[in-house]
Amino acid sequence: MAKSPTLVWLRRDLRLQDNPALTAAANGGGPVVCLYVLDEEAVYAPGAAQKWFLHHALHALAERLEGYGVSLLFRRGREADCVEEAAREIGAAAVHWNRRYGAAEIETDKSLKARLSAAGIDALSHNGSLLREPWELRTKTGGPYQVFTPFWKALRQAGPSRREGQEPRFDAQYGLGRALAGDLDRLELTPTSPDWASAFSDCWRPSEDGAARALAEFLDGPARSYGEDRNRPDRPGTSRLSPHLAIGTISPLTVWNATIAAMAAGSLGDAQREKFLSELAWREFSYHLLFHNPQLPGEPLRPAFARFPWREDQAAFRAWTRGRTGVPIVDAGMRELWKTGWMHNRVRMIAASFLVKNLLIPWKKGERWFWETLVDADPASNPASWQWVAGCGADAAPYFRIFNPVTQGEKFDPDGAYVRAFVPELAGLSNAHIHAPWTAPEAALKAANITLGAAYPRPIVDPGQSRARALGAYDAMRTAAL
Ligand SMILES: Cc1cc2nc3c(=O)[nH]c(=O)nc-3n(C[C@H](O)[C@H](O)[C@H](O)COP(=O)(O)OP(=O)(O)OC[C@H]3O[C@@H](n4cnc5c(N)ncnc54)[C@H](O)[C@@H]3O)c2cc1C
Numbered sequence: 001m002a003k004s005p006t007l008v009w010l011r012r013d014l015r016l017q018d019n020p021a022l023t024a025a026a027n028g029g030g031p032v033v034c035l036y037v038l039d040e041e042a043v044y045a046p047g048a049a050q051k052w053f054l055h056h057a058l059h060a061l062a063e064r065l066e067g068y069g070v071s072l073l074f075r076r077g078r079e080a081d082c083v084e085e086a087a088r089e090i091g092a093a094a095v096h097w098n099r100r101y102g103a104a105e106i107e108t109d110k111s112l113k114a115r116l117s118a119a120g121i122d123a124l125s126h127n128g129s130l131l132r133e134p135w136e137l138r139t140k141t142g143g144p145y146q147v148f149t150p151f152w153k154a155l156r157q158a159g160p161s162r163r164e165g166q167e168p169r170f171d172a173q174y175g176l177g178r179a180l181a182g183d184l185d186r187l188e189l190t191p192t193s194p195d196w197a198s199a200f201s202d203c204w205r206p207s208e209d210g211a212a213r214a215l216a217e218f219l220d221g222p223a224r225s226y227g228e229d230r231n232r233p234d235r236p237g238t239s240r241l242s243p244h245l246a247i248g249t250i251s252p253l254t255v256w257n258a259t260i261a262a263m264a265a266g267s268l269g270d271a272q273r274e275k276f277l278s279e280l281a282w283r284e285f286s287y288h289l290l291f292h293n294p295q296l297p298g299e300p301l302r303p304a305f306a307r308f309p310w311r312e313d314q315a316a317f318r319a320w321t322r323g324r325t326g327v328p329i330v331d332a333g334m335r336e337l338w339k340t341g342w343m344h345n346r347v348r349m350i351a352a353s354f355l356v357k358n359l360l361i362p363w364k365k366g367e368r369w370f371w372e373t374l375v376d377a378d379p380a381s382n383p384a385s386w387q388w389v390a391g392c393g394a395d396a397a398p399y400f401r402i403f404n405p406v407t408q409g410e411k412f413d414p415d416g417a418y419v420r421a422f423v424p425e426l427a428g429l430s431n432a433h434i435h436a437p438w439t440a441p442e443a444a445l446k447a448a449n450i451t452l453g454a455a456y457p458r459p460i461v462d463p464g465q466s467r468a469r470a471l472g473a474y475d476a477m478r479t480a481a482l
Helices: 020-027 048-067 079-090 103-118 148-158 181-186 208-220 222-229 242-247 252-264 270-292 303-307 314-322 328-340 345-358 363-373 381-390 405-412 417-422 442-447 463-481
Strands: 006-010 032-038 072-076 094-098 122-126
Touching (some): 006 020, 006 079, 020 032, 020 122, 048 072, 048 208, 072 079, 079 103, 103 122, 208 222, 208 242, 208 252, 252 270, 270 381, 303 463, 314 328, 314 345, 314 363, 328 345, 328 405, 328 417, 345 363, 345 381, 345 463, 363 381
Parallel strands (some): 006 032, 032 072, 094 122
């Protein structure tokens, strides 16, 4: 007797390689059908830039699956309704998915499990997105980790909790016909008028193949000097795997194993490898925090920060989003973000710090802006990193360590190449003034053809004075807590 079909609900795991849900479904021996749901009402509905990445990754995945005779269905609506409907339509005996860790997602998945089981359909979940799931690592006293270094030590010692899987073999076909590319277009994931993502395709290869190539190119080049170059936005010093990890065109386990293999093959030194693996661990730590602190996306992990005297300043927020704060390294970062959908990690920290400390604008507003504009927007890393920068997160830097955007720029973009690439109005300024044009003598500005306050703004806040204001706000919060 022919085996019943199995449905695989794909979420942030858009790949064939090392996809436990897909492999388990294929191993069942019956025909497999895949499903992607766009639920605009979901808490983690993708932001605009990530939608562009998703569109292309889904298109590439549909083509690959089609090569195996497996259809990828696209639906738009509430997640649980769409999954149950699709399962009934194909007569599925089981639905598989890889687990998610945000509170609202866990709730959706739990209640869907109950609905499917009431309909006589098995629901089976797997770990496809983490090296170790949040409940697998515990402190000596049995609680969750709040500090990164001991978390990293525990993860490094324990290693990944499963073996990397290969691409599955599909023994049977469902016969739904060709992949439904037209239906993908109906999800309307790409911008039309205006097409603000036109430069994205020069920066990204949004597919499983693109992720594998990005990993190979990284291990063959920048990985060898990762420890030194990872903080330099003017150099191609990092992997740029984040959008792939965020939507799962590659798994962290594949990245982890390939890094260790590169070391074994002699192409990567111990220190570079450990540094890179520890950055992957920050992603794991963010998920650990999200699972154990379900309030992470919306509330400060340090409760005292609920009383922080944030400011409402729409004009300043707008200047920040447009890259027109008058502080070059911040503006370069915000423009890189707008143009490419990505921003270098060092500059993310500087730009975020400028928003929450120099401008005193709530971190949540910055987090939302990043969510809409990052191709790598991630439900755990984004809020965890914002809380870290704002000083209200787990293991956050002490509040008084406020980034000075000028000295940060001079240190990490010493020749001003990064600023010149994204803020061309300043290109003619010498290295001595590129990170603080307001300190340049009139003659230097004139020679560079710059009128401050015209083509390029004067700083919307004085870095020194706003630093003092931020420290005052922090003191006010602490006094209010007494
Ligand atoms: C305010 C702010 C917001 C951020 N929002 C996101 C986000 O939405 N999505 C996201 O993936 N990262 C986010 N990060 C973390 C980090 O900036 C990016 O992961 C990194 O810049 C991606 O570039 P890469 O792939 O070249 O990194 P690499 O240096 O090559 O690192 C490899 C991988 O490790 C992980 N990683 C590296 N650094 C971090 C970190 N600090 N926190 C968590 N994971 C890390 C990423 O998955 C990354 O792809 C944010 C950081 C800040 C300061």
